[in-house]
Amino acid sequence: MSGxxxxxxxxxxxxxxxxxxxxxxxxxxxxxxxxLVSTDDWLPDAYAVSNPETYCQYLLxxxxxxxxxxxxxxxxxxxxxxxHDHRVWGAIGMLRGAETGTLYxxxxxxxxxxxxxxxxxxxxxxxxxxxxxxxxHRVKNAESDQASISIHIYGADIGAVERRVYDPKTVxxxxxxxxxxxxxx
Numbered sequence: 001m002s003g004x005x006x007x008x009x010x011x012x013x014x015x016x017x018x019x020x021x022x023x024x025x026x027x028x029x030x031x032x033x034x035x036l037v038s039t040d041d042w043l044p045d046a047y048a049v050s051n052p053e054t055y056c057q058y059l060l061x062x063x064x065x066x067x068x069x070x071x072x073x074x075x076x077x078x079x080x081x082x083x084h085d086h087r088v089w090g091a092i093g094m095l096r097g098a099e100t101g102t103l104y105x106x107x108x109x110x111x112x113x114x115x116x117x118x119x120x121x122x123x124x125x126x127x128x129x130x131x132x133x134x135x136x137h138r139v140k141n142a143e144s145d146q147a148s149i150s151i152h153i154y155g156a157d158i159g160a161v162e163r164r165v166y167d168p169k170t171v172x173x174x175x176x177x178x179x180x181x182x183x184x185x
Contacts, residue, residue: 002042002080007059009030009070010168015068016152022089022130022155029091029153030126037151043072049097050183052098056181066157071180073139075099075148080140083166084176085115088155089130094121095132096147098142101127104136104166109164111171121150130155174183 011032015025035041047058056074063069075097080099083104092101103116120125120142128137141148151159159180164173 001020002085004036004039004059006044008036012068012070013063015049016063022132025155026091026128026130027088030128033093033151033153034124034126037095037126040096040123043095043149043151045175046084047072048147048149051181052076055079055081055141057159057178058183059180060151062157062159066160068153068155069157069159070151070153071158073099073150073152075139075150077141077144079144083134083140083168085131085140085164085166085173086129086154086158087131087135087161087163088158089128089132090152090154090158091104091126091128092121093126093151093153095121095151096123097143097146099121099139099148099150100142101137101139103134103179104138105134106136113168113172114167 058072061070061164098117100120102118103115113145162175162177166173166174
């Protein structure tokens with residue numbers, strides 16, 4: 001990886017060593033991630049390969065103590081995630097193309113999903129998720145003619161966290177563990 005990415009990892013490690021609250025952590029994390037995605041000159045090509053069948057989640061870094069992980073998401077044309085949660089804090093930085101995230105909330109009385117606001121991220125922009133802020137969303141490639149790449153950082157080894165996928169027609173979510181996409185050969 002590049003010196004720019006290594007500086008980002010060093011900054012996040014120093015930040016987490018201070019054991020900040022989520023409220024204190026996210027603004028600093030967002031600043032560091034914003035600096036990382038402000039230029040598109042550091043991501044190795046292997047972590048930017050799209051798959052015509054499904055979006056890719058490539059592991060870029062996992063903290064030795066699993067305090068955080070960093071992944072590149074590569075969204076092919078017309079690809080989107082299911083509605084899902086994370087169970088931990090996270091930040092999304094747009095590197096290339098654009099993606100739209102739509103928030104969902106559970107109705108307190110019925111448990112049904114209610115669609116909320118959508119936000120389209122463009123290169124250099126950063127957004128956040130967490131159980132405290134709003135953790136259920138769907139993400140899709142906002143570009144109709146190219147892949148889009150975003151860099152995500154999460155407050156755990158996200159590939160090993162048991163999360164949930166939501167079907168808008170039912171109340172009960174289904175558990176899943178995402179793992180990571182193997183690098184292309």
